[in-house]
Structure formats: structure tokens, C-alpha cells
Amino acid sequence: MKFTYYPGCSLESSAKEYNLSAQSVCRGLGIELLELEDWSCCGATSAHNTNRLLAELLPARNLFIAQRMGYDIAVPCSACYSRLKKTDYVLRNNEEKRREIEQALGFKFDGSVQVYHLLEALTVKFGTANIAAQVKKPLAGLKAACYYGCLIVRPPEVTGFARPENPMIMDGLVNALGAEARPWSYKTDCCSSNQGLVNAGIARRVVDRILGMAAEAGADAVVTACPLCQTALEMRRSPDITIPVFYFTELIGIALDLPARKDWFVKHLVDPGPLLQNLSLAG
Amino acid sequence: MSAAAECTTLSGLNGFAREVGEKSGQSIQLCYQCQKCAAGCPMGEFTDYYPNQILRLIQFGRKEEVLKSKGIWLCFSCETCGARCPNDINIAEVMDTLREMALAEKVPPGIKNAPIFHQAFLNSVKNRGRVHETLMMMNYKLKSGDLFSDLDVGLKMFQKGKLPILSRSIKNKGEVKKIFHRASGK
Numbered sequence: 001m002k003f004t005y006y007p008g009c010s011l012e013s014s015a016k017e018y019n020l021s022a023q024s025v026c027r028g029l030g031i032e033l034l035e036l037e038d039w040s041c042c043g044a045t046s047a048h049n050t051n052r053l054l055a056e057l058l059p060a061r062n063l064f065i066a067q068r069m070g071y072d073i074a075v076p077c078s079a080c081y082s083r084l085k086k087t088d089y090v091l092r093n094n095e096e097k098r099r100e101i102e103q104a105l106g107f108k109f110d111g112s113v114q115v116y117h118l119l120e121a122l123t124v125k126f127g128t129a130n131i132a133a134q135v136k137k138p139l140a141g142l143k144a145a146c147y148y149g150c151l152i153v154r155p156p157e158v159t160g161f162a163r164p165e166n167p168m169i170m171d172g173l174v175n176a177l178g179a180e181a182r183p184w185s186y187k188t189d190c191c192s193s194n195q196g197l198v199n200a201g202i203a204r205r206v207v208d209r210i211l212g213m214a215a216e217a218g219a220d221a222v223v224t225a226c227p228l229c230q231t232a233l234e235m236r237r238s239p240d241i242t243i244p245v246f247y248f249t250e251l252i253g254i255a256l257d258l259p260a261r262k263d264w265f266v267k268h269l270v271d272p273g274p275l276l277q278n279l280s281l282a283g
Numbered sequence: 284m285s286a287a288a289e290c291t292t293l294s295g296l297n298g299f300a301r302e303v304g305e306k307s308g309q310s311i312q313l314c315y316q317c318q319k320c321a322a323g324c325p326m327g328e329f330t331d332y333y334p335n336q337i338l339r340l341i342q343f344g345r346k347e348e349v350l351k352s353k354g355i356w357l358c359f360s361c362e363t364c365g366a367r368c369p370n371d372i373n374i375a376e377v378m379d380t381l382r383e384m385a386l387a388e389k390v391p392p393g394i395k396n397a398p399i400f401h402q403a404f405l406n407s408v409k410n411r412g413r414v415h416e417t418l419m420m421m422n423y424k425l426k427s428g429d430l431f432s433d434l435d436v437g438l439k440m441f442q443k444g445k446l447p448i449l450s451r452s453i454k455n456k457g458e459v460k461k462i463f464h465r466a467s468g469k
Binding site: 014198 | 359382394405446
């Protein structure tokens, strides 16, 4: 199976371990990721908060590169995914806007490639059962709260995400890896990442509430599918909270027993080492 | 036409409500204050107006209060409000439209540093084609005057190689610059 891969800016800096684990895991599973040639920033929150045309043109450039390369796109960052998916939706459903975007970028949209979040690419397209079949080191004893955040699920008419109020695909994956996904009610509550730098006090209240609910649900770790969520949950918490936050790709990497995982966990701001050692999963 | 019926049509709206409705593509007049948006809003405890109150102010034509509000800049853009709206009003689209209007009309932002952050972010994209997170944050700190927050965690991230000084910019920077020119109408 082959995808074009749009890492996005965070995966080159604050979320390096997500990039490393995503690439290692895909290689391990036999999925080929072709990095989008000369990809540019999707514009993220700042574009759509200030200039809506910019928020469509920046992602469209990347959609056109993927179209030229000829493979469906896998996007690990939920914010990038949201911008690419929304622009793809506009190009498919709004003829007037499609013409405007095509004319601005000098490209014809043919709708031949689909945009997937990496979580969907792995669990739905490749298949959770096919991942489970390759598990070498089941994550026995790990109790995890699967945190989906906002932009992978909403707006549901654009993402087409199943069960947007109580999504289950990450829970299904985590269970298939041998861990226990705990039921909880904060799966799709916002981490307030876009307020982190500007209103750090608000971000701390929001993050502490999410982590507190994960602990109350009996989880020893939180699992994310977004570099902005993961960074907010580590960086914006009160210092006395110690629950680690994993990328879902890191959990797959442990279960596949990939030796490269040591390079991922040292990058975390909240050390997951003690939990992994307790569960004999440190490798 | 009865007042209630008039309220649900675009023609019955004041100028501001009509403008927001047209620019956002959303039927703001349909909001009947069920407050499902407010109940799920993560900025609820911090904001001056809940999403339903913003919509009501728009319906009443209270432009200045809306564009000066903290709420439009505190919005997390999480899209919970629109996903739960029984009238299918995409409130995130409305919020994007309001911020765009506030900037165009140079209304002082209810959260001073929010547009400064967006500007620092987009300048980085415009210059390099990608965000240089390290330089972007330094630029934001200088422009906002908020120099001393996050220094401890910033240092930790730097030590872990998560705030690299060197980062790749793209080859076709001209293409991205062209997009910025086009979007700014120049």
C-alpha cells in the first residue's frame, strides 16, 4: 500500500517523534510513504482565522502536488488534515470556488486523490486487523484514554468520520495492540492548542481538565493523533501531573517491537519511561 | 409577513446580519437560542459571549459589540458548536468571517495578542513556505512584548531538539508568495 505523505511543519520540529514513529511504523507494516515533493504549510489556524481565501489556496497547492504524484494523501497532523480535507471538500462541492482556486494556482483539480488522516489510513485503509496480525509484543497491562481531539472528527459532513461524538477507531486499534482502551467522555473535547501561546492560563485549565478526566477514567496514559494536541497536553499541564501522552504510532511501534522507539520517547517533555518499564515494554 | 416569519428570511435582516450571512454562507437568522453550542463550548467559562449570544448580537445588528468582543478571538476553532447545531449553522465559519471583518475594519481586537500571533505565524509561511516554529515564536514574543512566558519549557524543547534553529524552507517559495499576494487582493 502506498500513500503520499504530508508531514506538516510541526513534525519537523516540536513533534519529531511523531514523524519518526510514523515513518518507522509504516515501513514496518509494509506501507510506503512518499513525502509530498516541496510541500508547503497548510496555513493552519492562523490562515483561516484571518483570511479565508488564503486558508483555501495554501492547502490547495499541496492537494495539487499529491494529484500530480498520483497517490492518496496520509496526513499525521489533525490541523493540517482539517485544512487539506476542507479544501478538498470545497473543490469537490463548490464549482465557483473550484474555478477561483484553479485559476489562482494554474492547475485543474480532477478529484483523483483522497485525503486521509494517518489514523484512518492505518486503521481503515490498511486495516486494524492487519496491524494486529503483526503484533510481536502485546501492550498487556496498559490502560489508555484515546484522545481524538477536534479536527480529525469535525465537521462530520466534511471528515465523514464515523461516530463523531464517540469515535472508536483509535480505541479499536489500542485494544488490538493488546492494551485496554478506557471509556471516557473527553475524547473529542478541544485541547485549546490555538490559545497556548496567547492565553497560557486558559490552556492550562483546559488541559488539566482533560488529563484529570483521563486519570479518573482509569487510564495510565493518553493516546493522541495530533502534534498540536500532544504538545498542548504535555506543555500546558500543571507540573505535578505525570500521566504520559503517546502518539498512536508510538504504541504501534512498541507492539511491533521496533528498536527505533528509544529515539522517540527521549523527545517527550513528560517521560513515559517509568510507565513503560513498569509494564516491561521499554524495550 | 409576521415578525417571526420575517426573522427567518435574509431580506428581513439588518445590514450587518446580512453581510455576515452572505460572507459566511450561513443562515444566522435560523438561530433560536437552544444553546447547544454554548453547552459544548470549551471557551465557555472564559469568554464574554457564548456562541449563541454572538449570533443573537448579529441578528440584532450590534456590530461594534461583536467585532470588539473577546469571544471571536478566544474561540478555539474546535467546531463543536457547528457540529451540534440543530439548524446546521456552521458557527466556525461565522467566527472566521467575524475575525476577517474585524481585521479589515481595524477594530481593536478583544484579545490583543491573538492577531499578533497569527501575523507572526503567517509571516513565517510567507517567507519560507513553511513555519519555522523557533523563529516564529521568537518573532511573536518580540511583537507581543510577552517575553518571559514559557522560557523553561522552551529551553527543555530546545534541549530535546524540538526547536531547531536550522529548518528546511521550500524550493518554490515564489509560488507561496504568489498565493499570499492573491489572497491579500494585491
